[in-house]
Amino acid sequence: MALDLYYMPLSAPCQSIRLLAKGMNLHLNLVFLDLFKGEHMKPEFLKINPQHVIPTLVDNDFVLWESRAILIYLCEKYGKNDKFYPRDPKKRAVVNQRLYFDMGTLYQRFSQYYYPAIFEGQKFEEEKFQKLEEAFDFLEIYLGQNTYVAGDKVTIADFCCLASITTMKVSAGIDFSKYGNIERWYALLAEEVAGHDEVCVQGAQEFLPFFQAARKATEEQ
Numbered sequence: 001m002a003l004d005l006y007y008m009p010l011s012a013p014c015q016s017i018r019l020l021a022k023g024m025n026l027h028l029n030l031v032f033l034d035l036f037k038g039e040h041m042k043p044e045f046l047k048i049n050p051q052h053v054i055p056t057l058v059d060n061d062f063v064l065w066e067s068r069a070i071l072i073y074l075c076e077k078y079g080k081n082d083k084f085y086p087r088d089p090k091k092r093a094v095v096n097q098r099l100y101f102d103m104g105t106l107y108q109r110f111s112q113y114y115y116p117a118i119f120e121g122q123k124f125e126e127e128k129f130q131k132l133e134e135a136f137d138f139l140e141i142y143l144g145q146n147t148y149v150a151g152d153k154v155t156i157a158d159f160c161c162l163a164s165i166t167t168m169k170v171s172a173g174i175d176f177s178k179y180g181n182i183e184r185w186y187a188l189l190a191e192e193v194a195g196h197d198e199v200c201v202q203g204a205q206e207f208l209p210f211f212q213a214a215r216k217a218t219e220e221q
Contacts, residue, residue, distance in 0.1 A: 004029045004058040006045070010171075010207035012107065012163040013067035014055040015199050019159040020071055022195040026078055068099040071156040084156050095150040098142070098157035106135045107164045114172060117214040124218055136179055143181035147188075154192065162189050163200050170204035171211050 005021075005028045007014035021028045033039050033054055040052040049056045049065050056065040057073070064070055075085035086092050109132040116122040139161065142149060150157040165186055168174045176182050190196050 002029065002060055003027065004031050006031045006033045006048075006054050006056040006058070008033060008035060008054060009203040011054060011203070012167045015163040015203050016067055016156070016159040017055050017057070017070050017074075018199045019163065019193055019195055020074055020084060020156055022199075023084060023193070024074065024078060026074065068103055068160065071099070071159065075156060084154065086155070091151060095155045095157045098150045099160055101138070102157070102160040102164055106139060106161065109135045110164065110168060110172075114211065114214070117218065118210050121217065136176070136182065140179045140181050143185045148185065154189070158189060159193070162186070162193060162196065166196070166200040167204045167207060170201055171207040173211070
């Protein structure tokens with residue numbers, strides 16, 4: 001078995017794959033791809049992934065991208081049980097919903113607020129941060145219903161949201177103190193999930209200077 005993961009340490013979606021691999025004792029051959037240097041646009045990578053995004057998983061002759069799809073694939077192909085991705089249709093549906101929530105609401109609203117300022121030099125838009133706070137409200141509700149994001153056990157939905165929230169806390173400096181359920185869950189996962197500090201916190205610290213530079217630029221405008 002040869003599993004190559006094209007990644008950058010500061011990417012939350014990439015981090016979620018690495019957390020699952022640690023939880024499943026799967027060995028990943030980590031292939032660093034520097035998007036800031038345009039390495040994702042090189043012909044050799046475009047042959048692997050014409051959409052030129054990370055994370056990208058290469059499992060022998062099979063190639064897959066989009067982190068949530070990769071998480072599901074690894075569980076279904078290499079999982080010895082349903083520890084991180086339940087087989088029960090209803091429980092699995094909730095996990096899937098939370099994966100889509102992270103992709104289409106939580107992380108998306110985060111990126112819509114921060115990334116134009118970080119990567120394009122635009123001003124921060126307050127209404128976009130309000131939409132992000134609404135996403136926090138949704139997550140707060142979910143975590144008031146269950147111990148974990150999608151139920152009473154850790155699942156791949158937790159890995160996604162944990163990587164996202166760590167980036168928001170460490171890189172962006174967002175204060176979650178008014179979200180008691182999120183804070184409880186985060187403290188629990190930070191202790192329970194193998195590799196959280198090594199993968200998520202260190203990766204988020206690598207991302208931190210980009211956020212600091214954007215805030216400084218905004219203050220000087």
